[in-house]
Amino acid sequence: MLVIGLTGGIGSGKSTVSALLAAKGAVVVDADAIVRDVQQPGTPVFDAMVERFGPGIVAGDGALDRAAVAEVVFNDAQALADLNAIVHPAVGAEIVRRMEQLADTDEVVVLDVPLLVESKNAYPVAGLLVVDVDPELAIRRLVEHRGMSEGDVRARMARQASRDERLARADHVIDNSGTLDDLRAQVDVAWDWIENLKAPSRDR
Numbered sequence: 088m089l090v091i092g093l094t095g096g097i098g099s100g101k102s103t104v105s106a107l108l109a110a111k112g113a114v115v116v117d118a119d120a121i122v123r124d125v126q127q128p129g130t131p132v133f134d135a136m137v138e139r140f141g142p143g144i145v146a147g148d149g150a151l152d153r154a155a156v157a158e159v160v161f162n163d164a165q166a167l168a169d170l171n172a173i174v175h176p177a178v179g180a181e182i183v184r185r186m187e188q189l190a191d192t193d194e195v196v197v198l199d200v201p202l203l204v205e206s207k208n209a210y211p212v213a214g215l216l217v218v219d220v221d222p223e224l225a226i227r228r229l230v231e232h233r234g235m236s237e238g239d240v241r242a243r244m245a246r247q248a249s250r251d252e253r254l255a256r257a258d259h260v261i262d263n264s265g266t267l268d269d270l271r272a273q274v275d276v277a278w279d280w281i282e283n284l285k286a287p288s289r290d291r
């Protein structure tokens with residue numbers, strides 16, 4: 088397998104790029120989806136979260152009330168650290184488990200981890216792909232297309248790595264300042280870059 092890290096700020100277009108890469112044949116390992124999986128009712132992570140934060144984080148249907156969790160950790164650094172200490176090891180273990188299953192295949196594995204640049208123990212990747220866009224444009228898109236509030240988006244951005252920090256770590260950059268057609272063309276170029284990483288000696 089060839090592992091490519093995919094990251095980008097909120098609203099950069101990371102999910103859109105991830106879907107386009109999947110359409111090209113990549114296996115996407117989506118950290119956000121894994122977070123939701125390991126927090127299903129009845130899992131050790133779910134139980135530990137309720138133990139730490141109380142029954143107020145459980146919705147009427149017995150599932151996790153994500154908005155309530157966000158509320159609890161929003162202005163409480165210790166609560167956020169505790170949440171991460173509960174959730175991150177389980178997510179990391181699941182990512183490793185999926186990687187091990189794919190290790191002996193020829194797949195291109197795209198590791199879609201929003202906080203790949205921020206996380207201390209970044210997973211070993213052959214290359215880091217960063218989706219880049221002016222944060223103000225990202226905010227406009229999220230407010231217009233996803234109905235998020237501008238204040239919420241800005242608060243989330245403040246907790247992420249800066250645009251410059253991400254770009255400094257990038258091995259290949261996808262510029263998403265244009266149209267969706269422009270983005271598709273950029274993904275074509277990125278796929279060529281990935282194929283070259285896969286077969287570096289092909290043209291030699």
Ligand code: ADP
Pocket residue numbers: 095096097098099100101102103104228229232233263264265266267270
């Ligand atoms: P992320 O996963 O990085 O938060 P998304 O891929 O969900 O970002 O994109 C954020 C929003 O912007 C979505 O509604 C998406 O459809 C829209 N979007 C992404 N790229 C473009 C683009 N080039 N032009 C217009 N809208 C876009």
